[in-house]
Amino acid sequence: DAGVIQSPRHEVTEMGQEVTLRCKPISGHNSLFWYRQTMMRGLELLIYFNNNVPIDDSGMPEDRFSAKMPNASFSTLKIQPSEPRDSAVYFCASSARGRIPDTQYFGPGTRLTVL
C-alpha cells in the first residue's frame, strides 16, 4: 500500500490567495483527519471525517478554512483567503474505525508558507 498521499508537498503563496491541500487516505480506511503542526502550538486537529461525513470541525480556526470529503478516497482542505499566520505543516491521517486501537497513519505533510 502506498500509504496516505498528500499533495502538494510544498506550497508557497502570497497573502490573500486561495490554497487547496489534497489527501488520498489508505484504501479501506473510513476515518480521515486533518492536522496542522507548528512549533508554537504543536499538532492540532482541525477536522475529521467518518465515512466521508464531517464529525468534528471544532478545531477549524475560522471560516477561511473549509474541508470536504466527496468520496472515500479523496479529501481537500481549503484556505481562502490565506494569511501569513496559516504557515505551518498540514498533515492528513487516516484510520480504520473499529480496530483497537484507532491507529492513525499520517501522510508526509504539506509545508505551507504564506508570504
Place this chain on the structure above:
Amino acid sequence: QKEVEQDPGPLSVPEGAIVSLNCTYSNSAFQYFMWYRQYSRKGPELLMYTYSSGNKEDGRFTAQVDKSSKYISLFIRDSQPSDSATYLCAMTLVSGNTGKLIFGQGTTLQVKP
C-alpha cells in the same frame, strides 16, 4: 491548561543512554495511550500503545502508564542515533468510538554518537 502536557525539550543524550520521555494529562477518562515518533520532515508514526494502566515493552522501548497520577512515560534503553526524532504522546477516550486523539506537543530527542 492543555489536556495533555509534554515538555518540548530539546533533550540531548549520548549514545547508549537511557531516555525517559513523559506526559501528563488532565482527563481521567482517557483509556488508550500512545507514543508516536516523528522524524524530521516526516509524518508521525505509531511507535507503541498501552491500554489503561501498566507497562508494555517492545524491544528497547517501554511504555508506562500511571492513571492515578495521570502520567505516562516512554523509556528508551541503549539509545541510538537513529532514535533522534520528536516523540509525541497521544491519548483517546475510547478506541473505536470517535477515533479522536489528543496529542502532546512532542519532545525533540537528539542522541549523539
